[in-house]
Amino acid sequence: MTARLAVRDLTKHYGGVQALRGVTLHVDAGEVLGVVGDNGAGKSTMLKILSGAIFPSSGRVLLDDQPVRFANPAAAHEAGIATVYQDLALAGQRDVVANFFLGRETLSGHWLARRIGWLDGKAMAAHTVSELARLHTRIPDVHLASRDLSGGQRQALAIARAAAWTGKVLLLDEPTSALGVEQQEQVLELIRRVSAEGIAVILISHQMPDVLKVCDRVVVLRLGLVAATLSGTELTSANLVGYITGAMPGREP
Amino acid sequence: MAGTKADPRVPAILGRRALWLRSWSVVRDLWIGGVLLALIAGFSLDSPYFLTRANWLNTSSTATEVLLLAVGETFVICAGGIDLSVGAVLGFAGTAGAWVMTQVLSGPPTGAAAGVVALGFAAAILAGGTFGLVNGFLVAWAGIPPFVVTLGTLGVATGFGFLLNNGQEISAIPGSVATFGNTNLGGWVPVPVLITAVITIWCGLLLAKTRFGAYTLSIGDSREAVVRAGVNDRRYLLEIYTLSGVLAGVAAVLVMARLGAGSPSSGATDNLNAIAAVVIGGASLFGGRGTIIGSVIGTGIIAVLLTGLVLINVPPFWQEVAVGVVLIVAVYIDQLRNRKTSRK
Numbered sequence: 001m002t003a004r005l006a007v008r009d010l011t012k013h014y015g016g017v018q019a020l021r022g023v024t025l026h027v028d029a030g031e032v033l034g035v036v037g038d039n040g041a042g043k044s045t046m047l048k049i050l051s052g053a054i055f056p057s058s059g060r061v062l063l064d065d066q067p068v069r070f071a072n073p074a075a076a077h078e079a080g081i082a083t084v085y086q087d088l089a090l091a092g093q094r095d096v097v098a099n100f101f102l103g104r105e106t107l108s109g110h111w112l113a114r115r116i117g118w119l120d121g122k123a124m125a126a127h128t129v130s131e132l133a134r135l136h137t138r139i140p141d142v143h144l145a146s147r148d149l150s151g152g153q154r155q156a157l158a159i160a161r162a163a164a165w166t167g168k169v170l171l172l173d174e175p176t177s178a179l180g181v182e183q184q185e186q187v188l189e190l191i192r193r194v195s196a197e198g199i200a201v202i203l204i205s206h207q208m209p210d211v212l213k214v215c216d217r218v219v220v221l222r223l224g225l226v227a228a229t230l231s232g233t234e235l236t237s238a239n240l241v242g243y244i245t246g247a248m249p250g251r252e253p
Numbered sequence: 254m255a256g257t258k259a260d261p262r263v264p265a266i267l268g269r270r271a272l273w274l275r276s277w278s279v280v281r282d283l284w285i286g287g288v289l290l291a292l293i294a295g296f297s298l299d300s301p302y303f304l305t306r307a308n309w310l311n312t313s314s315t316a317t318e319v320l321l322l323a324v325g326e327t328f329v330i331c332a333g334g335i336d337l338s339v340g341a342v343l344g345f346a347g348t349a350g351a352w353v354m355t356q357v358l359s360g361p362p363t364g365a366a367a368g369v370v371a372l373g374f375a376a377a378i379l380a381g382g383t384f385g386l387v388n389g390f391l392v393a394w395a396g397i398p399p400f401v402v403t404l405g406t407l408g409v410a411t412g413f414g415f416l417l418n419n420g421q422e423i424s425a426i427p428g429s430v431a432t433f434g435n436t437n438l439g440g441w442v443p444v445p446v447l448i449t450a451v452i453t454i455w456c457g458l459l460l461a462k463t464r465f466g467a468y469t470l471s472i473g474d475s476r477e478a479v480v481r482a483g484v485n486d487r488r489y490l491l492e493i494y495t496l497s498g499v500l501a502g503v504a505a506v507l508v509m510a511r512l513g514a515g516s517p518s519s520g521a522t523d524n525l526n527a528i529a530a531v532v533i534g535g536a537s538l539f540g541g542r543g544t545i546i547g548s549v550i551g552t553g554i555i556a557v558l559l560t561g562l563v564l565i566n567v568p569p570f571w572q573e574v575a576v577g578v579v580l581i582v583a584v585y586i587d588q589l590r591n592r593k594t595s596r597k
C-alpha cells in the first residue's frame with residue numbers, strides 16, 4: 001500500500017539554524033499519526049512545510065506517491081491537505097454556518113441569483129447540520145456566533161470544517177491543549193471518526209495521554225531528526241518521554 | 254470514552270441560551286428604533302411644526318444624503334475599516350459633476366440638455382467611485398491603515414473640490430437638475446428619497462443575503478480566517494471601499510439636484526453624521542457586525558435630531574455637538590457590549 005502522504009529526507013534551515021535535518025515519515029489513509037517532540041524539535045517547521053506555508057530547504061513531499069510542492073496554503077488546500085492551527089481561524093461573531101462554509105458558500109440556483117451571489121442560506125444550514133451530525137459533534141445551534149460556543153465546540157467546528165472540505169490529509173496543531181477533560185475526549189472521538197472516513201490525520205501535540213489514546217503510530221522528533229517511530233506495544237508514555245527528552249538514544253526505524 | 258459519545262440526532266436542537274443570544278440583536282434594533290420613536294414623540298410635543306409635511310420633506314432630504322453615505326460606511330465599518338473621506342468626496346464629486354456640465358455647455362452646442370445632465374451625473378458618480386477605488390487600493394494592497402488612508406483622501410478631495418472653481422460653488426448648470434431634485438411624487442415622496450430608498454433596500458439585501466455581504470462581515474471579524482479560507486480578501490476590500498465612494502457620488506448627485514449647484518463644501522458635516530448613524534445603528538467599529546436596517550434607524554435619529562433641534566429653537570450650532578455626543582455614547586455602549594459577549 002502506498003502512503004497517502006510521505007516526506008523523504010526533509011530539511012529546513014533558517015540561516016545557520018537547522019530546524020529539520022533530514023526527516024522521513026509517512027501517514028496512510030485512515031491512520032492517525034502522532035508527531036511529538038520537545039520545543040524546537042521541528043514539529044512546527046514540519047507542519048508549516050506540509051501546509052504550504054514555507055518551502056523545505058531540501059527533500060521531497062509525496063502525496064499519493066506524486067511529488068508535490070505547494071506555493072502557498074491555498075495550493076495545499078486545493079491538493080487535499082487541510083490544516084487546523086491552534087487559533088482555529090474562526091470568525092467569532094459569524095455563525096456556525098458562515099464559518100463552516102467560509103470560502104465555499106452555496107449560491108441559489110437561479111442564474112440571476114448566482115450572478116448577484118445570493119446565498120442559499122437554507123441549504124447551507126441544512127448541510128452544516130448534517131455534516132456536524134455525521135461527525136457527532138455537539139453544537140447546539142448552527143446559527144450561534146462561533147465565539148458563543150465552548151472551546152471544545154469551536155475546536156470541533158474547525159476540525160469538522162477542515163474534514164468536510166478536504167479529501168486526503170488533515171493536519172492538527174495541538175487540538176486539545178486548551179480544553180477541559182470532557183471536551184478533550186470529544187475532540188479525540190472526532191479525530192477517530194475523521195480517520196475512520198479514510199482521511200489521513202497528522203496530530204501534533206504535547207499532550208501525551210491524548211497521543212496515546214488516539215494515535216496508531218507516533219513519530220518522535222528530536223533536534224530536527226526522527227528519534228523513533230513507535231507503535232503497538234512500544235507506544236508507551238515512558239518510551240515517548242524517553243525519546244523526547246533524549247534519555248533514550250535516538251534510532252531510526 | 255463510550256460515555257462521552259454524542260447522540261447524532263442532537264446537533265440542530267435549539268438550547269434556551271441559544272435562542273436568547275440570537276434574539277439579542279433583534280432586541281437591540283428594537284431598542285434604537287424605540288429611541289427614534291421617543292425622539293419623534295418628544296419633538297412633536299415640543300413643536301407643532303414637527304409633524305408636518307414641510308418638516309417631513311426637509312428631514313427626509315437631509316436624511317437621504319446622510320443615509321447614502323451611511324450605507325456605504327456600513328459596509329466599510331462591517332469590514333473592520335473606516336471611511337473618513339465620504340463627506341469630502343461628496344463635495345468634490347458634486348462640484349466635478351457641475352464642472353463637467355459647464356465645460357460641455359461652454360463648448361460648441363451639443364443639443365439635448367438631458368445629455369449634458371446625464372454626463373454630469375455620470376462624472377460625479379465616477380469621481381466618487383475613483384476616490385473609493387484609490388482608498389480600497391491603498392488599504393488592501395499598500396496595507397496602510399484605513400484611518401490614515403481616508404484621512405489623507407479627505408484632504409485631497411476637499412482640496413480638489415475647491416480647486417475646480419476657486420472654492421466657489423458652480424451654479425451655471427441646466428435648470429432641469431434642480432427640477433429633478435425637487436420633484437415630489439404625490440407631494441410627499443421627493444425623487445431623491447425614492448432613489449435612496451431603492452439603493453438602501455438593495456444594499457440591505459447585499460449585506461445580509463449575498464456572498465459579498467458575508468465576506469464583508471467575515472473580513473471585519475477575522476481577516477486571517479478569510480485569508481486562510483482561500484478568499485481573495487483584497488479584491489473584496491477594494492470593492493467595499495469603491496462601493497462607499499460610488500454611493501458618495503450618488504449622494505453628490507442628489508445634493509446637486511436639491512441645491513441646483515455643485516458645492517465643494519456641501520458634504521463638510523456629513524462625515525460625522527454618517528459614521529454616527531452607522532455606529533448608533535449597532536455596527537461595531539471593531540468590524541464583523543452591522544446591518545443596513547440599523548444604519549437606517551441611526552440615520553433617522555441623526556436627521557430627526559438635526560431638524561428637530563432647529564424647530565424647538567435650539568441654535569443650529571448645537572446640532573453637531575449633539576451628534577458628536579451621541580456618537581461617543583454609542584461607541585462606548587458598543588465597547589461595553591463587546592467586553593460582555595466576547596469570551597475568547
